[in-house]
Amino acid sequence: MATIDLSLIWAVIIAFSVIMYVLMDGFDLGVGILFPLAPDEESRDVMMNSVAPIWDGNETWLVLGGAGLLGAFPLVYSILLPALYIGVFLMLAGLIFRGIAFEFRFKARRSRRWWNLAFAGGSAVASFAQGAVVGTYIQGFETADRVFTGGALDWLTPFSVLTGLGMMAGYALLGAAWIAMKTEGRIQEWARGLVRPLLLAVLGVFAAVSLLTPAIDPDVAARWFSHIEVIWILPVLALGCALLVWRGAARGGEKLPFLATMGMFVFTYLGLLVSRWPYVIPPDYTLWDAASAPGSQLFLLVGMLFVIPIILGYTGWAYWVFRGKVRPGEGYH
Numbered sequence: 001m002a003t004i005d006l007s008l009i010w011a012v013i014i015a016f017s018v019i020m021y022v023l024m025d026g027f028d029l030g031v032g033i034l035f036p037l038a039p040d041e042e043s044r045d046v047m048m049n050s051v052a053p054i055w056d057g058n059e060t061w062l063v064l065g066g067a068g069l070l071g072a073f074p075l076v077y078s079i080l081l082p083a084l085y086i087g088v089f090l091m092l093a094g095l096i097f098r099g100i101a102f103e104f105r106f107k108a109r110r111s112r113r114w115w116n117l118a119f120a121g122g123s124a125v126a127s128f129a130q131g132a133v134v135g136t137y138i139q140g141f142e143t144a145d146r147v148f149t150g151g152a153l154d155w156l157t158p159f160s161v162l163t164g165l166g167m168m169a170g171y172a173l174l175g176a177a178w179i180a181m182k183t184e185g186r187i188q189e190w191a192r193g194l195v196r197p198l199l200l201a202v203l204g205v206f207a208a209v210s211l212l213t214p215a216i217d218p219d220v221a222a223r224w225f226s227h228i229e230v231i232w233i234l235p236v237l238a239l240g241c242a243l244l245v246w247r248g249a250a251r252g253g254e255k256l257p258f259l260a261t262m263g264m265f266v267f268t269y270l271g272l273l274v275s276r277w278p279y280v281i282p283p284d285y286t287l288w289d290a291a292s293a294p295g296s297q298l299f300l301l302v303g304m305l306f307v308i309p310i311i312l313g314y315t316g317w318a319y320w321v322f323r324g325k326v327r328p329g330e331g332y333h
Helices: 006-037 041-051 060-072 074-104 112-139 158-182 185-216 218-226 233-250 255-276 294-321
Strands: 279-281
Touching: 006 041, 006 060, 006 112, 006 158, 006 185, 006 255, 006 294, 041 112, 041 158, 041 185, 060 074, 060 294, 074 112, 074 279, 112 158, 112 185, 112 255, 158 185, 158 233, 158 255, 185 218, 185 233, 185 255, 233 255
Parallel strands: none
Antiparallel strands: none
16 A cells, blocks of 8 residues: 555545535525526526425535545644634535525415525525635645644635635526526526626636736746646636537527536636645645545545445436426425
8 A cells, every 4th residue: 555645545535525516516506696686486486496406415525525634634624624714604604594495495485585585695605605715725824833823814805705706606607507407488598698797707707816816826826837738728628618608608508508617617626726736735734744644544545435436326316316497386395
């Protein structure tokens, strides 16, 4: 086992779990963000029914990534949580409100508007918090002797607010593309009409973050321009996916805008990883600095070899069972 880099294997597993969470839970968070803009209550019923059978399974990836991070890279937990307590609390609170609203809204009559608010507000808060956490990660953390030394509000800066709003726009784009793919008639047309304006908003944030990041950390710019022939293919591919989203929405496509939006997220995420590699706690600690003992990593890895195929299996089965269009009056509940 001495020739196998367990830390690198775990980095791949956790990175995969994170992007799977972003893609899977991103579109149902986006549905919640768009909830207040829906044409009417019947449209909201259809929107919620489109994600009701799968939303809780989507969040399995968040649990998997978090548990893996604690076991394989405990230093990340000991620094990130004190730095991001408020942001993580807001994210979890948003997810809780949203989850409760899924079940109570269908039973409510007089209080339904409050559950609409809980669903939309929880989705927006959780999405913003996730984006702000990404922005804080890009900025880096104040540390000394493997301990976070900054303040409780260091995570809240103009840059993290920008990335938080960008994440909300990105999830809303995923949600609009999902609704356009899963519905028909006037709801589909309404969602399709949102795709291109939301795409422009996402591209605007993407451009702003790309310009500001080198100013925050000059090492990022040095890394990108020292490997220009390889690394720059990632933003090119992301922009190519954006073009497919635009053309697919303009031509009335159903699956293409959704799949291409997911491609945008994947290539942007890979670009973020490349920008920070090999640091997991920028700007000081690398992947190997933060790793737990090889014995612990190996023990957990054996379990993951069983867990990940099971999660992939039941996720695929759920999407297969609930495939097709969602129509008014039909749904999981």
